[in-house]
Amino acid sequence: MLSPYSTSNNRSSFATMSCVRLVFNTATLWNFGSINKEKILNHAIFLETIAAIPGMVAAIIRHFRSLRNMTRDRGMLNMFLEEANNERMHLLTFIRMKEPGTVFRAAVIGAKFGFGGFFLAAYMINPTWCHRFVGYVEEEACHTYTRILHKMEDAPRGSELARWKDKDAPKIARGYWAMGEDGTVYDEMKAVRADEAKHRDVNHAVSGLPDNVINPLYDPREKMDVMLKGHDGKGGKQAWRESFMPSSVLLLSLMAAA
Known part of the structure; x- marks a missing residue:
């Protein structure tokens, strides 16, 4: 974990993350009683509905700033859109395993209004602080999924968690992470943790990155080169079509899985 005590910015973002985690x-x-399938899904679904907010907020604010200033965003906007969509896909895979009830959905709506409003205001004031905060939140998410994986690994044979561990992952998860037909719930949890x-790492890396610097993690110039030239040196419309072909194939597979 990045030291939360190195700067005042880190200290305040870590303290805020700790409060959010406690609530x-x-x-x-999560910290009461034993961990079972029901508790894991409740925790994961609630977590992913909140986790998808920061990336979208960052992308929207950067989008409007780009329009207002009539300048490019240097590769940040698209990266955060992908992050938000990735978190949303986590949610869509989990709700294939559990349908949230009315009370749960109401709690999610309330949490989204509360956290969404807070993060929107915070990002407009101090994006650096926000990315550090999200970095710490994602560290906690890694710890959570690691704990889930350990519980699955240590579950007694024949128990609910042991049976669930080896159960087929939902089709949408197998398609999204290219698990193949044999992808299991355990494989899905490992994929989510990797995400x-x-x-x-992304949020810690971009925290404090100057606005006039090209995003080193998502350089738009490289993607433009691929789109215009292709990896084999071809140019024109053929390379443009090929650069978008994997996304089209993925989209069709997800539509079929849904």
């Missing part, structure tokens, strides 16, 4: 874990009863680790 969230209490609301989902959260990536978001952790």
